[in-house]
Amino acid sequence: MTAKTLYDKLWDSHLVRQEPDGTALVYIDRHLVHEVTSPQAFEGLKLAGRKPWRKDSIVATADHNTPTHDWDKGIRDPISRTQVETLDANIREVGAKAYFPFRDTHQGIVHVIGPEHGATLPGMTVVCGDSHTSTHGAFAALAFGIGTSEVEHVLATQCLVMKKARAMQVAVEGKLGRGVTAKDIALAVIGRIGTAGGTGYAIELVGSAIRALSMEGRMTVCNMAIEAGARAGMVAVDETTIDYLRGRQFAPRGELWDRAVAYWLTLRSDAGANFDKVVALDAAEIKPQVTWGTSPEMVTTVDGKVPDPAQISDPVKREGAERALKYMGLAPDTPIAEIRPDKIFIGSCTNSRIEDLRAAAAIVKGKRVAASIKLALVVPGSGLVKRQAEQEGLDRIFTEAGFEWREPGCSMCLAMNDDRLEPGERCASTSNRNFEGRQGAGGRTHLVSPEMAAAAAIAGHFVDVRKLV
Amino acid sequence: MEKFVRREGLVAPLDRANVDTDAIIPKQFLKSIKRTGFGPNLFDQWRYLDHGEPGMDNAKRPLNPDFVLNRPRYRGATVLLARDNFGCGSSREHAPWALLDYGFQAVIAPGFADIFFNNCFKNGLLPIVLPADVVDKLFREVEATPGYRLAVDLENQSVTTPDGEEFRFNVDPFRKHCLVNGLDEIGLTLQHADRIRAFEDKRRAEQPWLFE
Numbered sequence: 001m002t003a004k005t006l007y008d009k010l011w012d013s014h015l016v017r018q019e020p021d022g023t024a025l026v027y028i029d030r031h032l033v034h035e036v037t038s039p040q041a042f043e044g045l046k047l048a049g050r051k052p053w054r055k056d057s058i059v060a061t062a063d064h065n066t067p068t069h070d071w072d073k074g075i076r077d078p079i080s081r082t083q084v085e086t087l088d089a090n091i092r093e094v095g096a097k098a099y100f101p102f103r104d105t106h107q108g109i110v111h112v113i114g115p116e117h118g119a120t121l122p123g124m125t126v127v128c129g130d131s132h133t134s135t136h137g138a139f140a141a142l143a144f145g146i147g148t149s150e151v152e153h154v155l156a157t158q159c160l161v162m163k164k165a166r167a168m169q170v171a172v173e174g175k176l177g178r179g180v181t182a183k184d185i186a187l188a189v190i191g192r193i194g195t196a197g198g199t200g201y202a203i204e205l206v207g208s209a210i211r212a213l214s215m216e217g218r219m220t221v222c223n224m225a226i227e228a229g230a231r232a233g234m235v236a237v238d239e240t241t242i243d244y245l246r247g248r249q250f251a252p253r254g255e256l257w258d259r260a261v262a263y264w265l266t267l268r269s270d271a272g273a274n275f276d277k278v279v280a281l282d283a284a285e286i287k288p289q290v291t292w293g294t295s296p297e298m299v300t301t302v303d304g305k306v307p308d309p310a311q312i313s314d315p316v317k318r319e320g321a322e323r324a325l326k327y328m329g330l331a332p333d334t335p336i337a338e339i340r341p342d343k344i345f346i347g348s349c350t351n352s353r354i355e356d357l358r359a360a361a362a363i364v365k366g367k368r369v370a371a372s373i374k375l376a377l378v379v380p381g382s383g384l385v386k387r388q389a390e391q392e393g394l395d396r397i398f399t400e401a402g403f404e405w406r407e408p409g410c411s412m413c414l415a416m417n418d419d420r421l422e423p424g425e426r427c428a429s430t431s432n433r434n435f436e437g438r439q440g441a442g443g444r445t446h447l448v449s450p451e452m453a454a455a456a457a458i459a460g461h462f463v464d465v466r467k468l469v
Numbered sequence: 470m471e472k473f474v475r476r477e478g479l480v481a482p483l484d485r486a487n488v489d490t491d492a493i494i495p496k497q498f499l500k501s502i503k504r505t506g507f508g509p510n511l512f513d514q515w516r517y518l519d520h521g522e523p524g525m526d527n528a529k530r531p532l533n534p535d536f537v538l539n540r541p542r543y544r545g546a547t548v549l550l551a552r553d554n555f556g557c558g559s560s561r562e563h564a565p566w567a568l569l570d571y572g573f574q575a576v577i578a579p580g581f582a583d584i585f586f587n588n589c590f591k592n593g594l595l596p597i598v599l600p601a602d603v604v605d606k607l608f609r610e611v612e613a614t615p616g617y618r619l620a621v622d623l624e625n626q627s628v629t630t631p632d633g634e635e636f637r638f639n640v641d642p643f644r645k646h647c648l649v650n651g652l653d654e655i656g657l658t659l660q661h662a663d664r665i666r667a668f669e670d671k672r673r674a675e676q677p678w679l680f681e
Contacts, residue, residue, distance in 0.1 A: 016668045017661060023643040025661060027668055029679050037561065039502035048655070054669075056680070065500065079500040079523055086502050124679065131560040131584055145584055147562035148504075149591035149654075157658040159665055163641065165583075195487055196554040199583055229557065231583050252678035260678050295487045295557075316486050316552055323485065414559075416496050423520075433558060435491040441520045 003270035005167045006236055007202045010142035010267070014125050016159055025159045029124040030141075033060035033096070033151070034110045035087040036416070037129025041152035042090040053158040055095035059119045062087055062102045063109045064416050068379050068406035071103050080417065094155075098250070100383075108382020108408040111135040111349035115219065116384055118248025122237045122264040127154055132349045132432065134225040137234035138218035139241060140267040142202070144231040166276040168201040168230065169269075172209040174283035179466040181359070182217035183351060183430070183449035185209065185281070186224035187289035191299040193279060198230030201277065204269060205235050209283035215244040216355040223350045224432055227296040236268035288465050290336050291434045291447040293324035298434070300336060302452065302464045308332035327436055328444050329424065336462050339446065341428040343421060344369070344376035344403075344457040345439070346450055348413035351430035352381030354388050356450040360430075361394040363454035363468060369402035370460030376403040377419060379411040403457070415440045428456040470593045472651035476574050477620040478547030481538055482611045488551060489558035490585060494567040497522055507563055508570030512538065542615045550607055551578040556585025556596075565594045575621045577628065579604050590644045591654070595623060597638045623649055 004012070016025040038060075045052065052058070065080035075081040084102055091099045098119065100107040106117070111132055114120040126136040126143035129151045136143035150160055170189055190197075203225050210218065218235045225233025235241075242261055245251045252260045287301040298321070300307070309321040309332065325332065330339070346352070346360050357380060369376045378398050380386035386408055389395055395405045412419040413431035421427055421443025430453050431438075434445035448456070451465045498510045500523060509527040514520075516538060518531040532539045538546070549568065555578040556564060565588045568576065573594065579601040581589075589596040599607075610630065611617045620629040623645060628636045647654055658665075673680045 017664050019643065021642055023641070025658065025665070027665070027672065036499050040504045040562075043502070048653075050655070053665075077500075083500050083502055121679070123676070129560060129562075131558065145560040147560055147565075147584060147588035147591060149562060149588065153655050153658065156655045157662075157665065158669070159658055161643070161654060161658060195557055196580055196582070199554070199580060226584075229554070229582060250681075252681070256678045256681075260676070263676065295489075297487075319484075320486050414491075414496050416499065433489070433491070435489045435558060437495055437514045438491050441495070441514055 003273040005269045005273040005275060006140060006204050006234055006267060007142070007167050008273070010123065011164055013123065014142065022163050024162060024164065026125060026162055028127050028154050028158055028160060029057060030059065030119060030126040031057045031154050032110045032114055032126065032128035032133065033058055034064055034128070034130060035062045035083045036064045037148050038090065038151055039083065039086045040148050041155060042094065044152045045155050050156045052094050052155045056097045057158065058096040059098045059114060060087065060091050060096050061100040061107055061110050061113055064410045064414065066102050066409040067417050068409050068411050068419055071407055075102065105383045108385065109349045109352060109410055111223065112353060112381030112385065115139065115215070116382060118245055118251035121245065121251065122241060122267050127160070131226045132223050134231065134233045135219050135223040135349055137222040137225065137232050138215060140234055140237045140264070142232060142234070145226065165202045165231065166200055168198060168203045168277040168279065169275040170203055170205050171278065171280045172205065172207040172283050173280070174209055176209055176283045176286060177466060179451055179469040180286055180288060181449040181451060182213050182220035184286050184289045186221045187291065187296065187299050187447065188281060188286045189279070190224065190228045190296045191289070192281065193228055195227060195295050195297045196229045198225060198228035201230045202232040202234065203228065203230040205233060210235055211238060214355055215240060216353040219353065220350055227432055237264045288449060288452050290452065290462055292328065292330060292336070293321065294327055294434055294436050296434060296447060298324055302336050302462055304336055306330050306332060306334040306336070337464070338461060340372060340426070340461045341446065341456055342374050342425045343427045344373060344453050345412045345427055345429040345431060346377065346453050347379030347381070347411050348431035349381065350432045351450050352379060352385065354385050356430065357385065357389045357394050360450040360454040361397045363451055363465065364401045364403070364458065365397050367401055367458045369457045372460045373457055376457045377406060377412060378403050379406045380408045382408045412439050414438060428453045428462065470651045470653065473593050473595055473623050473648045475620070475622045475624065476547065478574065478618060479543065479545055480548045480550055480611050480617050480619050481543040481546035482550045482608050483537060484552065484608060486552040487554045487557055490556055490561050490564040491558055493556065493564040494561065499561060499563055504566055505570060507567035508572070511567040511571040512536070545572065547572055547574045548619050548621065549573050549576045550604065550611055551576055553578060553580045553601070555581050557582035560584045562588045565589045565592045569594050577604065577607065590648060593648060595621065595648065597621065597628060599628065599636055599638055603636050
């Protein structure tokens with residue numbers, strides 16, 4: 001028998017049919033739904049007189065538009081409110097396995113609540129009208145973002161028409177230094193292969209540094225596979241995966257649990273399986289990362305400097321760097337440690353889980369946010385994360401330091417609600433995209449780990465968190 | 470979906486790499502529950518000098534004269550010439566909806582992000598991958614030649630310049646078939662409903678925990 005990659009196994013086990021040219025019909029187990037990319041799909045379904053194929057595959061929540069404060073006042077923006085109410089109505093009509101509407105105690109970012117309820121399981125195909133669906137690959141699921149037409153396609157047929165991607169292995173061997181995190185692995189990989197480096201690939205992350213990560217850390221790395229251009233990132237099942245899932249609400253129990261675990265433990269690449277591309281990183285050499293530009297590949301280390309575009313030979317890249325520095329208001333060769341954020345954002349589907357909040361709180365504890373910081377926000381990924389953090393007293397650590405402790409949601413990662421940067425404001429952000437205007441028109445984003453964001457909040461400028469932990 | 474066989478039109482060059490879908494259509498316009506009306510806000514933050522919000526009268530907003538689509542010579546363009554990794558970032562299908570609503574019918578680039586590329590086909594917007602040196606040459610020709618037009622022939626898989634120079638491109642046969650015939654992909658998939666049901670039954674028996 002030929003040795004198979006994890007991706008081969010996931011692909012093969014979901015093939016309904018395949019044309020000779022490779023065009024395949026792939027079965028979808030879990031369909032995550034949020035308010036922004038679904039209304040047109042539900043409308044299309046209805047207009048065509050079609051019924052949803054399997055409503056118990058749907059897990060839905062409202063996260064992108066929802067405010068993170070004054071929940072008792074509802075959603076003030078009427079357009080946002082309409083979108084959230086449209087999701088309420090669509091789920092009421094169509095049904096779902098689970099729906100966590102605005103203000104529900106289990107509501108949260110769709111990529112946080114799926115795993116924490118055990119709605120994401122190994123061996124599944126998981127889709128959502130959201131590019132960060134790659135997050136769920138941390139559970140050895142084949143998980144990827146889709147557009148609204150495909151949301152409608154899955155609603156109507158429980159399948160997608162697609163072709164198999166190529167397989168890339170990213171191997172991170174060795175031990176991460178203290179203060180170096182999953183986020184730094186993700187940014188270091190993107191810095192190495194570029195934001196288009198993974199285009200056309202499904203990435204499997206392997207190696208002792210990946211195995212040593214918690215499920216939260218693995219989710220952070222898989223979450224950012226899409227920033228490397230790969231629709232899917234994934235990690236094989238091991239005891240860490242099984243331990244995380246045991247007892248979760250939608251995870252199997254009893255005899256079914258044992259059967260499931262036996263199967264799940266086969267979800268790893270066979271020895272000698274062939275990858276189309278292999279990238280290797282030494283964990284010990286990865287330093288805390290900070291982006292300086294307007295694409296996640298525009299990244300360097302905390303002890304580094306903003307590059308000088310004049311030194312870049314490729315004309316398209318040089319112009320890109322010049323444009324980015326102008327937008328970011330940075331001069332060439334500025335040391336990263338001299339960059340001073342105006343705002344701090346700890347949150348997003350990349351870094352808003354309990355472990356992220358614990359790590360940030362450990363840096364902040366007993367200190368004060370620098371006077372130059374206009375706003376420091378902590379937005380937990382879900383109601384459950386928020387409750388857990390409050391039980392551990394993390395909320396008090398943050399608020400006593402001068403952070404604001406908010407309600408869960410996507411918040412300032414994409415600024416569809418009121419949480420945003422004003423033009424020219426600079427942010428140390430634990431989110432995933434530093435695109436122009438992403439966190440607010442004219443806003444300037446530096447992507448970092450939760451520890452690095454917390455340290456920048458206290459110091460008022462970026463600092464090497466390795467010196468603090 | 471409208472059929473796409475052969476189109477010919479004015480070309481506009483957008484000379485920057487890694488154009489993300491946040492730039493193509495900023496998030497504040499994603500609050501709409503419709504598929505239409507995104508054209509006036511295509512590239513909103515580059516195209517206008519003020520900050521755009523839904524509900525504004527876009528005709529009264531100050532245009533950025535430096536942005537390429539605002540130059541009179543590119544008015545009415547239907548082919549967008551772009552750089553590598555066009556459409557990266559968010560999966561928002563509002564990006565192809567906005568490009569189509571503005572009037573674009575095809576985008577030519579050395580490479581596209583996967584989800585955006587996929588979304589284009591679902592809506593009858595043709596993304597064409599040409600080698601970087603060919604795209605370079607087209608950028609030079611477009612910028613040097615006011616009124617520069619390209620003919621895009623999906624059936625023949627070719628792009629033809631005003632001088633008659635022809636560049637062939639690859640396209641997935643199934644996607645081409647759907648686009649040339651304007652087919653509804655969901656309808657095609659539902660022709661295999663029995664196969665899907667049989668697959669599902671087998672899966673339910675093997676992994677019942679997925680169906681609880």
